[in-house]
Amino acid sequence: MRPNIVHIVLSAILLTLFASSSYGQEIPPKKTSISPVIPSDTTVVKVPEVDNIPDSTQIEVAKVQDTTKPKKGAILSQIKRKAKDYERIDQKTKQITLYNEAELYYEDIELKSGIIVMDYEKQEIYAGRIKDSTGAYTQFPVFKQGSNVVEPDSIRFNYKTKKALVWNSRTEQMDFRIKADITKRENDSVYYMKGARFTTSKDIDDPEYYFVTNKVKFVPGQKVVVGFTNMVIADVPTPIILPFAFFPMTDKAQSGLLLPSYGENNQRGFFLQNLGYYLALSDNYDLAVLGDYYTNGSYALRGESRYAYRYRFSGNINVRYENLITSERGLPDYARQNIYNIQWSHTQDSKASSGSRFSASVNMGSSKxxxxxxxxxxxxxxxxxxxxxxxxxxxxxxxxxxxxxSLTATHSQNTNTEEINMTLPTLQASVDRIFPFAPGDGPKKGFIKNLNFQYSLRGENRIKTYDSLFFKPQMFKDAQIGLQHSIPIATNFKLFKYFSASTTANYNEVWYMKTIRKDYDATTRKDTTTTVNGFDAYRTYNFGASIGTTIYGTFNFGSDKKIQAIRHVMRPSVSYTYTPSFDQYYENYTSYATAEAVVKEYSRFEGGIFGSPGKNLSNNIGFSLSNTFEAKVTEKDTTITEPRKVMLLNNLNLSTGYNVAADSLAWSPLRISGGTQLFKNKMNINFGATLNPYAIDNQGRVIDKFNIDNGGSLFRMTNANLTLGYSLASSDTKSGNKKTGDSQGERNGGRDDDLFGRNVDPSSRNDQSDDEEKDPISEFFKLDIPWDMTLAYSFNYSNTARENRISGNSLMVSVNSDITPMWKVGVSTGYDFVQKGVTFTQLRFDRDLKSWKLNFSWVPFGTNSYWSFFIGIKASVLQDVKYDKRSVPDRIIQ
Structure with missing residues (x-):
């Protein structure tokens, strides 16, 4: 949090002014006296009487008696100046006068004004406005030093002592705009301001709101102290008053309090939510500690930290813990629960290291x-x-x-079943391909020259557990360890000019630290499985070959047709794999668990990380066909002669197989999958289906009889699926599709869009104001209303055992629109046609109040119904000036 609300604003003005101070001088004789400034109009500076200058804009400057002999012309050569009407140098008074569009440049000072008078004997500069033909003041002074700019009514500046007096100064620093009646610099480190008001509104003369104070003391780089301060909204003073305030003055992040929101929950009582403290620990990292407290004893703690080192790495860490209490101790519905969530994101800069890389994306914790x-x-x-x-x-x-x-640790957690699968860690190592028969710098052509082999190693320590056992001793007792060595040997070559062929041979060796032994226990009369600790290994191998080609076909309809041609690309392929039986790794035992003795077969490697060796001989022939359809379409614009290419089907794949060694059910089901993109790639369509050629019996079991021979069709559809995604925005035809994602929701494990609602936290310290330039609001609002839409449809059909059931059929949609230049609305909802109900629904309303923003989010129904209301200043430096009211979803602890 940056609590330096005033100091940043004041630093803009005051650092811009070199100096500000008052000083006295002796009054010389009348002929050389300086006329005082008229109190009723401090913004009008009188200059010496000059021909053709109206009296209202003239400055009378008298020579000040000074015993110190000035160095004649010492500074004139260092000054660059110009004026539209005239430039006058008076050696007698030691003054330079510039009139009308006057400009003066000295060292890092730039001064532009209607009239500029420079007294190089007293080393002072005077600048002010002039009147135009209508009598209105024009050409206000613009004083710039470095990056600081001040736009006052008039200014008096001593370029030697760096002292200055500024009347009605206007300046801007970061998000602040400041206007002060009088600004003065006392010495090298203290500034004073009188009649000051500061705001983040873009219009400093007519702001929507501002803070007004009459006394300000400013010490650059250290502090800002203000007296009685009042907040004014629409020129109406509010009850928001500070008797005094102190702000640290620095251009770096500052530690400070994070203000909470408050409310009431019918299960936990009154609460303060998101109360915390921000710690600006250094330029490279920070920390925010937040918490919630409920009057029934429930509480929550959260820590958020961001870090970044340029050209090395960046990331953030979120740790959340909540202690939830429902009802009161002693009552039947009393419940207590602890939940937590840990998130860590780390990205290494590509410039940090060319040979190694480290990254992390962690989202783990309680399933609920x-x-x-x-x-x-x-x-x-x-x-x-x-x-x-x-x-x-x-x-x-x-x-x-x-x-x-590479070393990788992974974690996957199902929040419904609470099952957790982890690898701590996975080791992978590989040696690049070696071509033993290829020349060092020659082409690799032919069967022999393309022959290559490589080596890869994969080791895993895999853990399967549940929420209740997470990081408990039992979790590590059930861990499985295994290593797999693989040596593939492959080559590829051309066959009959148009066919591409390849052959492979794979050798695999698996090492386990645990195996099993199965037996029959006569005491318990049950089959038992015993874990055997110790090293054991098995070895397998297989062979394979494939051949394929590419066929192109074009159907021409004529260049005068809307569709000139359709291009069809087919890629058929046939593959063959052979895997022998490894029955030497199988053992038998006799079980008396049933009325009859049964001889059972098992492998001691069952349940291992990499599985067990196959016992059945596999001799498979695979068939696949990939299709692509593309059209050439005549453009509507007759000046374009070349046709436009349109993708009809991005892919349409068919695949099946036949096991030569199988004594039944030799044919594999036919799998069909495909996808395409429509409407200039805004709509994605993917579909798939599985067709089984074999029939089933009355119990739903597949039998060795073709479905067509059983009175059915050629194939029996066992399942089918269809997914559709559509994203569209009103700006698509101009600047591309508009994306309104929820980055925090994605980090939490959700989608990168707002189909499932948006995590709305308008008071977040990471929230930035929208400073994009907008079109001016005209008298009539244009019908070109900005909007964006995201739509997703999912359909699943199941008929494995004649259930003929639609297992899933849902539609989800999210729409956001700017219904007026200042109002934005959004809705995320959906409908489940199987469950016949509306899915999670969220309504969002945003109001742009120029310097302020207003947000209202509402989930009207469901177990997570809630609402939140926020109004506050956009600028991050005043983000604590807000009103944040929200409800807490009433949930049943399971």
Missing amino acids: YFRQSINQVNVGSTMNNNLSSSISYSKSFATIPAVNM
Whole structure:
């Protein structure tokens, strides 16, 4: 948080002014006296009487008696100046007068004004306005030093002592605009301002709001102290008053209090939510500690930290913990629950290291965190069903052949079943391909020259557990460890000019630290499985070959047709794989668990990370066909002679297989999948279906009989699916599709759009004001209303055992629109046609109040119903000037 509300504004003006101070001087004889400024009009500076200058704009400057002999012309050569009407140098009074569009440049000072008078004996500069033919003041002074700019009515500046007096100064620093009646610099480190008002409104003369104070003391780089300060809205003073205030003065982030929101919950009582403290620890990292407290004893703690080192890495960490209490101790419905969530994102800069890389994306915690959390900011993430994490380190060694190594820790969590799968860690190492028969610098053509092999190693420590056992001793006892060595040997070559062929041979060796032994226990009369600790291994191998080609076909309809031609590309391929039986790794035991003795077969490697060796001989022939359809369409614009290419079907794939060694059910189901893009790639359509050629019996089991021979069709559809995604915006034809994603929702495990609602937190310290330039509001609002829409449709059909059931059929939509230049509305909703109900629905309203913003978010129904209201200043330096009111979703602790 940056609490330096006034100091940044004041620093803009006051640093712009070199100096500000008052000083006295002796009054010489009348002929050389200086006429005082008339109190009734302090903004009019009188200059010496000059021909053709109206009296109202003239300055009378008298020579001041000074015993010090000035250096004649010492500074004139260093000054660059110009004026539209005239430039006058008076050696007697030691003054330079510039009139009408006057400009003066000295060192890092730039001064533009209607009239400028420079007294190089007293080393002072005077600048003011002039009147035009109508009597109105024009050409206000613009004083610039470095990056600081001041636009006063008049200015008096001593360029030696750096002292200055400024009347009705206007300046801007960062988000602040400041206007002060009089600004004065006492010495090198103290500034004073009188009659000052500061605001973040773009119109300093007619702001929507401002803070007014009569006394300001400013010490550059240290502090700002103000006296009685009142907030004014629409020129109406409000009850918001500060008797005094102190602000640290620095251009860096400052530590400070984060103001909370408050409310009442019918289960937990009154609350303060998101109360905290921001710690600006350094330029490279910070920390925000926030918390919630409820009067029934529930509380929550959160820590948020961001870090960044230029050209090295950046990231952020969020840690959340909540202690939830429902009802009161002793009552039947009393419940207590602890939930937590940890998020970590780390990205390494590409310039940091060319040979190694480290990255992290962590989102883990209680499965019910987002569903049970008492912080409504996360309500948009309650639909998350999965949490996932990955931490990886990779390194490449510049050897010949190249060697690559990586260590990865992964985490996958199903929030419905509360099942957690982790690898701590996964080790992968590989040696690049080696071509033993290829020349060092020649082409690799033919069967022999293309022959290559490589080596890869994969080791895993895999853990499967549940929420209740997470990081408990039992979790580590059930861990599985295994290593897999692979050596593939492959080559490819051309066959009959038009066919591409390849052959492969794979050798695999798997090492386990645990195996199993199955037996029959006569005491318990049950089959038992015993874990055997110790090293064991098995080895497998297989062979494969494939051949394929590409066929092009074009159907021409004529250049005068709307569709001139359709191009069809087919890529058929046939593959063959052979895997022998590895029955030497199988054992038998006799079970008496039933009335009859049964001989059962098993492999001691069952349940291992990389599975067990196959017992059945596999001799498969695979068939696949890939299709692409593309059209050439005549452009509507007759000046364009070349036709436009339109993708009809991006892919249409068919695949099946036949097991030569199988004694039944030799044919594999036919799998059909495809997808395309429509409406200039704004709509994505994907579909798939599985067709089984075999029939089923009355119990729903597949039998060795073709479905067509059983009185049915050639194929039996067992399942089908269709997904559709559509994104569109009114600006598509101008500047591309508009994306309105929810980055925090994505980090929480959700989508990158707002189909499932948006995590709305308008008071977040990371929220930035919208400073984009907008079109001016005309008398009549244009019909070109900005809007964007995201739509998703999902359909699933299941008929595996004649159930003939639609298992899923839902439509989700999110729409956002600027109904007026100042009003934005949005809605996320959907409908489940299977459950016959409306899905999660969220309504959003945003009002642009120029310097302020207003947000209202509402979930009208469901288990997560809530509302939140926020109004506050856009600028981050005044983000604590706000009103934030929100409800907390009433959830049942499960």
